[in-house]
Amino acid sequence: MAQLQNQNVMKKKNAYNVAVVGATGAVGTEMLQILEERKFPVNNLVPLASYRSAGGEVSFQDKDYAVNLLQKDSFADVDLALFSAGSEISKEYAPIAVEAGAVVVDNSAAWRMDPKVPLVVPEVNASALHGHKGIIANPNCSTIQMVVALYPLHEAVRIKRIVVTTFQSVSGTGKDAMDELAKQCQQLLSFGDPKPEVYPHHIAFNCLPHIDDFLPTGYTKEEMKMVHETRKIMGDASIQVTATTVRVPVFVSHSEAVNIETEKKMSMNEARAILSMAPGVQVYDDPGRGLYPLPKDVAGTDAVYVGRIREDESIPNGLNLWVVADNLRKGAALNAVQIAEELSR
Amino acid sequence: MAQLQNQNVMKKKNAYNVAVVGATGAVGTEMLQILEERKFPVNNLVPLASYRSAGGEVSFQDKDYAVNLLQKDSFADVDLALFSAGSEISKEYAPIAVEAGAVVVDNSAAWRMDPKVPLVVPEVNASALHGHKGIIANPNCSTIQMVVALYPLHEAVRIKRIVVTTFQSVSGTGKDAMDELAKQCQQLLSFGDPKPEVYPHHIAFNCLPHIDDFLPTGYTKEEMKMVHETRKIMGDASIQVTATTVRVPVFVSHSEAVNIETEKKMSMNEARAILSMAPGVQVYDDPGRGLYPLPKDVAGTDAVYVGRIREDESIPNGLNLWVVADNLRKGAALNAVQIAEELSR
Numbered sequence: 001m002a003q004l005q006n007q008n009v010m011k012k013k014n015a016y017n018v019a020v021v022g023a024t025g026a027v028g029t030e031m032l033q034i035l036e037e038r039k040f041p042v043n044n045l046v047p048l049a050s051y052r053s054a055g056g057e058v059s060f061q062d063k064d065y066a067v068n069l070l071q072k073d074s075f076a077d078v079d080l081a082l083f084s085a086g087s088e089i090s091k092e093y094a095p096i097a098v099e100a101g102a103v104v105v106d107n108s109a110a111w112r113m114d115p116k117v118p119l120v121v122p123e124v125n126a127s128a129l130h131g132h133k134g135i136i137a138n139p140n141c142s143t144i145q146m147v148v149a150l151y152p153l154h155e156a157v158r159i160k161r162i163v164v165t166t167f168q169s170v171s172g173t174g175k176d177a178m179d180e181l182a183k184q185c186q187q188l189l190s191f192g193d194p195k196p197e198v199y200p201h202h203i204a205f206n207c208l209p210h211i212d213d214f215l216p217t218g219y220t221k222e223e224m225k226m227v228h229e230t231r232k233i234m235g236d237a238s239i240q241v242t243a244t245t246v247r248v249p250v251f252v253s254h255s256e257a258v259n260i261e262t263e264k265k266m267s268m269n270e271a272r273a274i275l276s277m278a279p280g281v282q283v284y285d286d287p288g289r290g291l292y293p294l295p296k297d298v299a300g301t302d303a304v305y306v307g308r309i310r311e312d313e314s315i316p317n318g319l320n321l322w323v324v325a326d327n328l329r330k331g332a333a334l335n336a337v338q339i340a341e342e343l344s345r
Numbered sequence: 346m347a348q349l350q351n352q353n354v355m356k357k358k359n360a361y362n363v364a365v366v367g368a369t370g371a372v373g374t375e376m377l378q379i380l381e382e383r384k385f386p387v388n389n390l391v392p393l394a395s396y397r398s399a400g401g402e403v404s405f406q407d408k409d410y411a412v413n414l415l416q417k418d419s420f421a422d423v424d425l426a427l428f429s430a431g432s433e434i435s436k437e438y439a440p441i442a443v444e445a446g447a448v449v450v451d452n453s454a455a456w457r458m459d460p461k462v463p464l465v466v467p468e469v470n471a472s473a474l475h476g477h478k479g480i481i482a483n484p485n486c487s488t489i490q491m492v493v494a495l496y497p498l499h500e501a502v503r504i505k506r507i508v509v510t511t512f513q514s515v516s517g518t519g520k521d522a523m524d525e526l527a528k529q530c531q532q533l534l535s536f537g538d539p540k541p542e543v544y545p546h547h548i549a550f551n552c553l554p555h556i557d558d559f560l561p562t563g564y565t566k567e568e569m570k571m572v573h574e575t576r577k578i579m580g581d582a583s584i585q586v587t588a589t590t591v592r593v594p595v596f597v598s599h600s601e602a603v604n605i606e607t608e609k610k611m612s613m614n615e616a617r618a619i620l621s622m623a624p625g626v627q628v629y630d631d632p633g634r635g636l637y638p639l640p641k642d643v644a645g646t647d648a649v650y651v652g653r654i655r656e657d658e659s660i661p662n663g664l665n666l667w668v669v670a671d672n673l674r675k676g677a678a679l680n681a682v683q684i685a686e687e688l689s690r
Contacts, residue, residue, distance in 0.1 A: 161659050165510035165602040167552045167591065181550075185530045205526075206641040207512045207593060207600050209653050209667045214632040218613060218655035240659035244602040244667065246512065248552060249594050255552050257510040257589040257602075268563060287559040296551040308554050310563035314506050314585035322554045322589065 010079055010103045010343045015043035018340075019078045019102065021093065022085030023047030023058050023067055026175050027107060030333035031082050032060050038337060041344070048074050050085060075100035080343070082336050083107060098134035103343060105136050105336045109221075112137040112229060119232045122338045123280040124151045128235075129342055136339055141331030142166050142222070142245060142254055143229040148304040148330070149323045150260065151234055152278035153271060157317070158263035161240040164226060167248045167255040168211060169295060170203060172327050177203070178251055185249070199247070208247040220245060253295030254327045262317045271309050271319055280330070285309050293324035301326060302334055355424055355448045355688045360388035363685075364423045364447065366438065367430030368392035368403050368412055371520050372452060375678035376427050377405050383682060386689070393419050395430060420445035425688070427681050428452060443479035448688060450481050450681045454566075457482040457574060464577045467683045468625040469496045473580075474687055481684055486676030487511050487567070487590060487599055488574040493649040493675070494668045495605065496579055497623035498616060502662070503608035506585040509571060512593045512600040513556060514640060515548060517672050522548070523596055530594070544592065553592040565590060598640030599672040607662045616654050616664055625675070630654050638669035646671060647679055 010016070018035065022028040024047075035042060047058045047067045054069035068074065070089065075081060075097040083090050083097075083106040090110040097104050111117040118128040119137045124147050129136060139147075150159060170177040177198045184204035187194040196202055200210065211222035226243040248255075266274075276283045282303040284293045293305035304325045312318030325331055355361070363380065367373040369392075380387060392403045392412045399414035413419065415434065420426060420442040428435050428442075428451040435455035442449050456462040463473040464482045469492050474481060484492075495504060515522040522543045529549035532539040541547055545555065556567035571588040593600075611619075621628045627648040629638045638650035649670045657663030670676055 163508045163604045163659070165589075167512070167593070182534055186534060189527055189531060200635045201639055202641055205595050206639055207595060208639065209600070209602075209637050210632065210635070217658075218630075218632060218653065220632075242604060242657045242659040242663070242665060244510075244604075244653065244665055246600075246602065248512070250550050250552060255554070255591075257554075257591065259508045259587060259589075285563075287555065287563060287565075290545045290555070292554050294546055294551055294553065296547055308563065308589065312587045313562075314508070314587040318587070320587060320589055 012344070013079065015041040016079040016344065017044040017046065017077050018042050019046040019048055019075060019081040019097070021048045021070055021081060021083040021089065024049050024053040024056060025084060026171050026178070027084040027328055027332040030328045031084065031336060032058055034329065034333050034337045036061055038341070040337060040340060044077070046074065046078055050089065072096055075102050078102040080105070080340055082340065084332065094135050103134055103136070105138055105339045107138040107332055107336055109140065109225065111135050112139060113232065119229060120339050121147055121233050121335060122342055123148050124233055125235060126342050129339070138332065138336045138339065139229045139233060140222070140225040141172055141327040142168060142256065143226050143233065144331050144335050145254060145304045145323055145325035146226065146256055146258060147230055147233050148280045149275065149306050149321060150258070152274050152281070153260065153262070153266065153319070154234055154236070156274055157266045159239055159260050160263055161261040162230065162242070163259040164241070164243045165257045166243070166245045167250070168245060169250040169252050169254055169327055170247065171252045172254065173198060181249055181251065203247060204249055206249065209244065211245045211247055250295045252299035252326060252328060253324055254331060255293070255295050256323045258321045258323055259312060260319050260321070261315055262319070265317045266319060268309050268311050275306050275309070280304055281306055283307070292322060295324055298324045299326050300329070302329055304330055357689070358424065360386040361424040361689065362389040362391065362422050363387050364391040364393055364420060364426040364442070366393045366415055366426060366428040366434065369394050369398040369401060370429060371516050371523070372429040372673055372677040375673045376429065376681060377403055379674065379678050379682045381406055383686070385682060385685060391419065391423055395434065417441055420447050423447040425450070425685055427685070429677065439480050448479055448481070450483055450684045452483040452677055452681055454485065454570065456480050457484060458577070464574060465684050466492050466578050466680060467687050468493050469578055470580060471687050474684070483677065483681045483684065484574045484578060485567070485570040486517055486672040487513060487601065488571050488578065489676050489680050490599060490649045490668055490670035491571065491601055491603060492575055492578050493625045494620065494651050494666060495603070497619050497626070498605065498607070498611065498664070499579055499581070501619055502611045504584055504605050505608055506606040507575065507587070508604040509586070509588045510602045511588070511590045512595070513590060514595040514597050514599055514672055515592065516597045517599065518543060526594055526596065548592060549594055551594065554589065556590045556592055595640045597644035597671060597673060598669055599676060600638070600640050601668045603666045603668055604657060605664050605666070606660055607664070610662045611664060613654050613656050620651050620654070625649055626651055628652070637667060640669055643669045644671050647674055649675055
C-alpha cells in the first residue's frame, strides 16, 4: 500500500472540497446534514454513489448537487473524502482517493484494524490522528457509543472486563431495512405473512441475534468488532470484552446493556458524577421519575446517553450501565464529521 | 400464617376440581388451554376473576363455563387452585383457598421468597414440592427459562456468576399491553403520536429498560427476582447474578443474553451436548444455516430454546447463550400446570 506510506496531512484552508461517497444512503444523508448543521467549511461538495444511486440529486446548504458515479478520477481536487458505501468500495477506492491527495475518513470495516490506520473517536483518542497516512477509520456504531461512555470510567478505575449485549436498530443496516420493518409491521398487524427480504427472518415484533456474518467460534463479526475495536480505541489491549449483538424492531438508535468489572471500586454516585462531566455524554438517570435513555427519544440527537447506572453486586468492583445513542449520528456520520473537524484544526 | 402450618397434600384422585383465578387474563387463558392440551384430569372447572372480568364465559373441553367473581367461599370442594391475578389477590386469597382444602399454585410474586413456600421449576427442583404447606410458587417468567437452560450446566461445571440481559415481550404485562403495542405501531406508522397508557413511554419501535418498580439501588424488582429466585430454585445461594431487564416491542416470548462464569471449563460442543439431552430444552444452534432461537418462532411452543452457544474468551471458564421461551407458556401457565402434574403423581 504505497499510498499509505506518505503522510497526507489535510492542509489548512478556509474551506475544503469534500467528497461524500455513498451520499444517498442512510449514513451519507446524515453526513450531509451534519456537515451543514455544524457549519463545516465546505468549498465544493462532491456527492458520489454507486451505479444504483448515481444520477439523482442531493440538497446541501440550499443548493442541489448532482450525485455522480464513483469512479477512479472522482477525487481530483478533493481535500476530504467521507466514505460510507460498504467495505468493498472502501478497500478499492480509499487508496485511490489518498493517491489523488485527499484524506479519507472511512465508515466501513475495511481499514479499522490495519495497524497503519488510526481508529478514532474524538472524545477518546483524537491524538491517534497524529501521523496518519491518509486513511482514518470511523469505528463501528455499537463500539463508538460504548467507548464514549466507558473511557472516562476506564481512566478513573481501569476496566478489566466488559460484558455487553446490544439492542441495535434497523437503520444500521440501511434504508431498505427501515422500509422492511415498517412494511412487515403493517402486514403482520393485518394478518399477512410477509416474506423477509433484507434480513434472513422477520424483524417486526422479533429479535434477531444475528448481525453481520458468523465465524467458526459462533460469534458474529459484529460481536468481534466490539472486542477488537474497543481495545484499539481505548489503547489498552488488556481489556477483555465479550459481546452479544442483537437486532431489534427499532428504527433509529442503538441501546446497550453494558456490564463492567474494574480494578478499583466505583460507586453509583461516583460514576454518575464522572459521566456527567465527560465529553459527549449525557447522563439520564433518575429512574424514580421515569428518566432513563430510550432509543425513541435519542434519535436525532448527538450525545451518548447513559442511564440505569447500578453497582454490580455480583462482583467486588463492577457497574451496570444502559447506553443509548443515535447510530446514524454519533455511531457513524457525526463521529466522521468530528474527525474531519479535528483534521481541519 | 396458621394455614401454612398444615401439609395440604393433594389427595390422589381420578380427576380434580380445579379453580383458575384470573381465568380471562393472558396467562389464565393459556392455563385453560394447557390443562386441555395436556389432558390434565379435570373433574369440575371453576373459572374465577375479579369484578372487571367476572360475568363472562370461558370455553374448556368444548364446554362453556361461567366466570364467577372471586370470593371467600369460591374454593369449596376445590382440589387445586391456579392463581394468576396479581400479588395482591394472591396474598389475600391463596391462604383462603388453602384453608378450604385446596393446593395453590401461585403465579404471582407474593409467596415466592417465603421460606415455607417451594419455588418450583419441575425440570430443576421438583423435589422441593415434598412437604409443601399448601402454596407452591411459580417463578417469574424470565427466571424460569433461564434456570431450565442453566441448571444442566450448573450440575456439570458449577456456575459461579451470571450476567443476564433480557428482551421481554409485552404479553408479560398482559392483554392491554399487547393491544397497546399493536395500536401504537399503527399510529406511529401513520405519523400519529399516541399517548402511552400501559407503559410510562412508547413501547412501539422502542426499548424500555424498566420492568416492575425501581429500588433505591437503581435495580428494578424484576432484576432482583432474577437474582433471588435463581438461587432459590437452583438451591445454591452462592451463585452470583446481575441482571438488566428490558421490555421490547415483541408480542410473545422472552429472549435472554446469558453470560456465565463456571468453576470448571466447558467447551461449546460439551455445552451443546449437555443441553441437547436436558429436560425441557431444545438446542437451536446452527448459525451458519440461520438457525438460532427467535421469539416469533418460539411463541406457542413449550420448550426453552437455546442457541448462540459460544465460549466466552474474556475469562478462562465462561459461556454465552441466547435463551428464548414463550413467557405465557413455559414462563407461566405451562410451568404451573407441570407443577400440578407433579402434585397429582
